[in-house]
Amino acid sequence: MASQVCRFCQARARNICRAMSAPHELAALESARSGTVVMRPHETIYRQGAPVGDIYNVLSGWVALYQSLDDGRRQITALLLPGDVFGIEPDGLTATTCSAEALTSASLCVIPRERAAALRARFPAYGETFLQFIGREYTLATEHLTSVGRRSALERIAHLLMEIVTRVKRHYPLLSGESAQLPLTQTEIGDMLGLTGVHVNRMLRQLREDGLVDVQPGSVRILDADRLARVAGAVEGVFAFWSETPGPDGEQAPHRARG
Amino acid sequence: MASQVCRFCQARARNICRAMSAPHELAALESARSGTVVMRPHETIYRQGAPVGDIYNVLSGWVALYQSLDDGRRQITALLLPGDVFGIEPDGLTATTCSAEALTSASLCVIPRERAAALRARFPAYGETFLQFIGREYTLATEHLTSVGRRSALERIAHLLMEIVTRVKRHYPLLSGESAQLPLTQTEIGDMLGLTGVHVNRMLRQLREDGLVDVQPGSVRILDADRLARVAGAVEGVFAFWSETPGPDGEQAPHRARG
């Protein structure tokens, strides 16, 4: 009883399904997916240590993956925006090392793990897209690692704000000027960057006083992108990476320019 | 002019080529690979910002991926041991975000990126193995992120030592007792964990005085694995993860036990 959702899916062109467009490919997708799930803010999608049999495609809303330690410390290890995928790490059926939680209301397209594997076997291009998407997540994680390991609190926050605004801009025109929704509490920003909420607050204040950004609860506006990037100590080429759709070696990157 | 190296490759059973064993599969591998490269200690394999057209399979030796900031700070983002793969992140042809360097003498099996893609298209099982290996690297990066973000210096070091000994043990019997080669300087350990070499030294001293480990230049010996794991604040299930060969949802994990 496959419905026809995939062939009308607006998100398809830019997410993990983008290699599938012929009628028989769409039919295969439609019969593989098990449905769309709608999560409410702060609802848990799956919990660290539990087996996870599905792969999730973010259609709308923001999702966080995080790891918790016994004493309650937690680290957000990934931030997923519409167009991103999670649950692909191949240890799904035994035990995930991260929990997943919706930060906002979110709708997720769900595909059972084995059916996704079957699709990859049948449509190699679909498998390649998987590789590109998990490679993208890996690169993002790597950049967060250098941020948390080697950047000061101020640099980390500047870097994260640039990343978020750039990634949001990739799919949605910004609200006005360089302003974007930011549905993260300061504590959650701290949990991404290895800081406390209190210290995040102080650093945001400094960025505001220096005229670099304006962060209101719920939104960011970047006032001086050049100086912010300089504070962030951004590595050559990251902006292009953040804004591009993962692709076969970045071929279809929209505005890639180096140097 | 394909040689016959792959069919006699000792490493094949446990590395990214393990799905390939039939004669025609081995022939395909042999004609795809471009050769074996031998690196000397501290030799650079590729540099951050440069395009990389190859995928590397570690046959022997240790390799580090790292990211550098303008002012010389650096973060090691991955540690590759024999059996691991790097260069798979799909942004290869434009610009890598990390540099790669041999920590010891190392030999690497090299496959050009497009030929690997062609193999994946022809042999879906090979493509699945890619997914599993990059997923493994992603999970490791994620755990390093929570270490650097949320663990104290002492905890991070305990955690890293357990990870390294467990990963080494996966492929090689330990030297004697729980002792393994550790070809990392204390500064390099610091670069993995977001610490200075000086502080690494002090924390190692404390672990030694507490009778948990014995770290000589060049080797580690774990004296009390239980207490060390408690200091590390290890998350449920990581040890099994470190020691297992990445597989289809961990099916062939050798000693997996949870709880």
Next chain:
DNA sequence: CGCCCGCCTTGATGCACGTCAAGATCGCGC
């Protein structure tokens, strides 16, 4: 043999960030 250069080791000092604590603000439910 003796120099030099990396690395390890340890001490003294400083600072970036954490912790604790007390409002202020705002949205929400009753």
Next chain:
DNA sequence: GCGCGATCTTGACGTGCATCAAGGCGGGCG
């Protein structure tokens, strides 16, 4: 309209790790 909880905000204070500095050890090379 009022109370309540979550979040933001700011101050005072403490500490974990960095920084600076000096000496020891060992291995490679002239």
